[in-house]
Amino acid sequence: MNRTGTTGPSRSAEPRPAASAIGPFRRLRAAVSLSSLGFWLSLPALTALAGTLTRDEHLSSRAQAIAGVLVLLVLPALLLAPVAGAVTSRLDRRITLVAADVLRFAVVVSVPLVDAVPWTMAAAFLVAFASLPWIFVVDASLPVLVPEEGREEARRSMLRAGYGMAPVAAVVFAVLALIADAAFGVAERADLPLYVTAVLFLAAAATTFTASEVFSSATTTPPPSPSPLKLLFQGQRLQSHPAQGQARNGQSQRGRRGAKRGHPEGTPVAGAHAAGPAHDDAVRGLTLAATVVALVVAALIAVARLHARNLGGGDAGYGSLLAGLATGLAFGLFLGPRMLEPFSRRRLLGLTAIAAALALVPIALVQNLVVVVFLAAFAGMAAGVAWALGTRLPDDVLRAFAYLRAVALLTALVVFAAVPPLAGLIGDHRLELGGATYDASGTGLALLIVAVLSAPAGVVAYRRLDDRRGIPLRPDLAAALRGYVYTPPEEAAQGPAVIRDRGVFIAFEGGEGAGKTTQARLAAIWLRDHGYDVVSTHEPGATKIGMRLRAMLLDKETTGLSARAETLLYAADRADHVANVIRPALERGAIVVSDRYVDSSLAYQGFGRRQEVSAIARVNAWAIGGLVPDLTILLEVPTETGLGRLASPADRIEGESYEFHERVREGFRALAEADPDRYLIVDASRPQAEIAREIQYRIREILPDPVPAGTEDVTSTFPAITDV
Numbered sequence: 001m002n003r004t005g006t007t008g009p010s011r012s013a014e015p016r017p018a019a020s021a022i023g024p025f026r027r028l029r030a031a032v033s034l035s036s037l038g039f040w041l042s043l044p045a046l047t048a049l050a051g052t053l054t055r056d057e058h059l060s061s062r063a064q065a066i067a068g069v070l071v072l073l074v075l076p077a078l079l080l081a082p083v084a085g086a087v088t089s090r091l092d093r094r095i096t097l098v099a100a101d102v103l104r105f106a107v108v109v110s111v112p113l114v115d116a117v118p119w120t121m122a123a124a125f126l127v128a129f130a131s132l133p134w135i136f137v138v139d140a141s142l143p144v145l146v147p148e149e150g151r152e153e154a155r156r157s158m159l160r161a162g163y164g165m166a167p168v169a170a171v172v173f174a175v176l177a178l179i180a181d182a183a184f185g186v187a188e189r190a191d192l193p194l195y196v197t198a199v200l201f202l203a204a205a206a207t208t209f210t211a212s213e214v215f216s217s218a219t220t221t222p223p224p225s226p227s228p229l230k231l232l233f234q235g236q237r238l239q240s241h242p243a244q245g246q247a248r249n250g251q252s253q254r255g256r257r258g259a260k261r262g263h264p265e266g267t268p269v270a271g272a273h274a275a276g277p278a279h280d281d282a283v284r285g286l287t288l289a290a291t292v293v294a295l296v297v298a299a300l301i302a303v304a305r306l307h308a309r310n311l312g313g314g315d316a317g318y319g320s321l322l323a324g325l326a327t328g329l330a331f332g333l334f335l336g337p338r339m340l341e342p343f344s345r346r347r348l349l350g351l352t353a354i355a356a357a358l359a360l361v362p363i364a365l366v367q368n369l370v371v372v373v374f375l376a377a378f379a380g381m382a383a384g385v386a387w388a389l390g391t392r393l394p395d396d397v398l399r400a401f402a403y404l405r406a407v408a409l410l411t412a413l414v415v416f417a418a419v420p421p422l423a424g425l426i427g428d429h430r431l432e433l434g435g436a437t438y439d440a441s442g443t444g445l446a447l448l449i450v451a452v453l454s455a456p457a458g459v460v461a462y463r464r465l466d467d468r469r470g471i472p473l474r475p476d477l478a479a480a481l482r483g484y485v486y487t488p489p490e491e492a493a494q495g496p497a498v499i500r501d502r503g504v505f506i507a508f509e510g511g512e513g514a515g516k517t518t519q520a521r522l523a524a525i526w527l528r529d530h531g532y533d534v535v536s537t538h539e540p541g542a543t544k545i546g547m548r549l550r551a552m553l554l555d556k557e558t559t560g561l562s563a564r565a566e567t568l569l570y571a572a573d574r575a576d577h578v579a580n581v582i583r584p585a586l587e588r589g590a591i592v593v594s595d596r597y598v599d600s601s602l603a604y605q606g607f608g609r610r611q612e613v614s615a616i617a618r619v620n621a622w623a624i625g626g627l628v629p630d631l632t633i634l635l636e637v638p639t640e641t642g643l644g645r646l647a648s649p650a651d652r653i654e655g656e657s658y659e660f661h662e663r664v665r666e667g668f669r670a671l672a673e674a675d676p677d678r679y680l681i682v683d684a685s686r687p688q689a690e691i692a693r694e695i696q697y698r699i700r701e702i703l704p705d706p707v708p709a710g711t712e713d714v715t716s717t718f719p720a721i722t723d724v
Helices: 023-053 059-079 081-090 093-114 117-145 148-163 165-184 191-210 228-232 279-310 314-338 345-365 369-392 397-426 442-465 473-481 516-529 544-554 563-587 598-608 613-624 639-644 658-674 688-700 709-715
Strands: 429-433 436-440 504-510 534-538 591-595 631-636 679-683
Touching: 023 059, 023 093, 023 117, 023 148, 023 165, 023 191, 023 279, 023 314, 059 081, 059 117, 059 228, 059 279, 059 397, 081 093, 081 117, 093 117, 093 191, 117 148, 148 165, 165 191, 165 314, 228 397, 279 314, 279 345, 279 369, 279 397, 279 442, 314 369, 345 369, 345 442, 369 397, 397 442, 504 516, 504 563, 504 598, 516 534, 516 591, 516 631, 516 688, 534 563, 544 563, 563 591, 563 598, 563 613, 598 613, 598 658, 631 658, 631 688, 639 658, 658 679, 679 688
Parallel strands: 504 591, 504 631, 534 591, 631 679
Antiparallel strands: 429 436
16 A cells, blocks of 8 residues: 555656557467467368268267267367477477468368268367467467566457457358358358368468567467366365455446445455355356356257258358357357446356256257257357356456366367267157147257256356345346346335444545545545535544554665565554544544545555455454445556656555556455445546546435534525536
8 A cells, every 4th residue: 555645747657558559469369360260160160071971871970970070179178288288388389380280271171182080080189189289379478479567458369369260260151151052052061161271270370480570589488288187176276256255246336326325334344255155165156157058058069060950051050050159159258247237246157057058948949040040149148148257256367267168178078979979869759749740859859958957057056156145036136237236125124324423434545646645635625615524534644653654664665574564554554543533523424535445455465465355354344443434436547557647756665566556456446346335436547627527426425414404494405516
């Protein structure tokens, strides 16, 4: 936590370009996009050819051929990732990638020429194995190509370039199938998609070969590549975020602007709670939800070729079905963090897993391809939302992503091996229903069985993840749709939680250079101008004792101070601050405006110093006697922008590393998302007056009437409050 937060002249700093502005990074991303598009296009192309080569055989033979291709596409990623990582780390990376894509080109070109199921299966394995080096080379190249502050953006961009090509590949396959049918009269023949796939691999090899500057540095080593199977046994190590297990997790700040609910004394500090359900139960629920989602998606992929053919769609219909599923997945991944913000993230994860499973029922029963495509898009969207939420619930997002990817790979392997043969074993049947006939396909019945198995598993996952037990689901969901958090009638009957026989407590929080001090001063001036008794204060150093503590905490000459000692010194300053400044002012009915409070310790000493946030919260809750602000205003700016605003020389906290301040910024955001009733998040990169008006608008909602009640009875008027 820093000093009062006074901003000064901007210190000179070189502009840090965004990842997308770095030439070598763009070329690497282009190569990844081409390579990924080729890989995703190979999936429908190879499975379609396997189905075509066995079209004259029994359904079970066709299903087994498709299952073999799909299993061999997944097997290398599940079993051979460490081998590929070790090989890649010992060879020239550019040559390795070029050789891998040239190999994929040659293999894919040979598939329609050989025209045999065994070679099609072998090609699937070789294509998948030759794709693995890309993962490790990208991970090793980003630290060299992109400055540290832009790496998270670069990682997301690479993920979009890799996985975002899946819906594009499905659409391309459907279009190529239509072209092959219309121009060449080759129905249900995947030669053209395979040749296009080969060209994409060749283009990726050429792009990689010409991008020598991407691989010019040999200083980095690819990160360790643990086996996905090993990660599956490390799931219990996933930690729930201390600020994300709250019952009101994810609630929208602006969705509650009409409500005047606050925090009575004795309310625990945000982040001090246990992380929702018990840790083991939460991890099991997360794992089960991921399994359900992977089961649904993998089952649809496994039978899509045969199911589309049963519905009269051929390869174009197969591509359309995959396009619907992949597009829904992409949309769900984008929508997940933004969907129903007032609703519990854990509840939403469980519900979307159930929704994905239930979507299989109409997909299995409906016999109209267009409708099935839209239903597949819905199932994909539900699965995408669940995946996006699942990877964000634990504290370590990268570990969660790797772990859940391992869960998905294992589930997909089992589904690909079992579901197509199951469809072939069941076979097609014609049912007589009251004089009408219904053609029940083996693929539809197999999907129905998967739905029957996965829906109850989704319910179990929901129960394990639910962090609002005792709160009815229907009104909770209805309230979230209207933009606020549901309050049970018995709680609402108790009236507002804010104690109105005291004043109002407003805290300003944010990272370095966010403008907290300026906006706290402007808010205090505005309140005084409208007749309120206002006490402006700050942390650390608002009392005589606090000034001494502040000197020790912020002086750059203070060395050797441990993180725990620093935390306790801030808590001591805060205890004296509350006892001698804040609480007396509130008891006489004043409005207290504080520049920093408890959440700064949670963000700086907790997230910044990598200490246990819940432990810091408990210490501070005791120090302040449970006194929580009625409103906390979080001013947010990008870390580099805030640091660039600071005056020189920097104090002990301001002089910490960029990574430290970035963790602090993320910590503030996590705390705000965990307790949105209390927070207003403000984009502090805007003009000062615009920020002040937004803050004033929010403060109005919690202001008491400064005119004595008796006067109001006589005059029937309220004090006018106007904008600055």
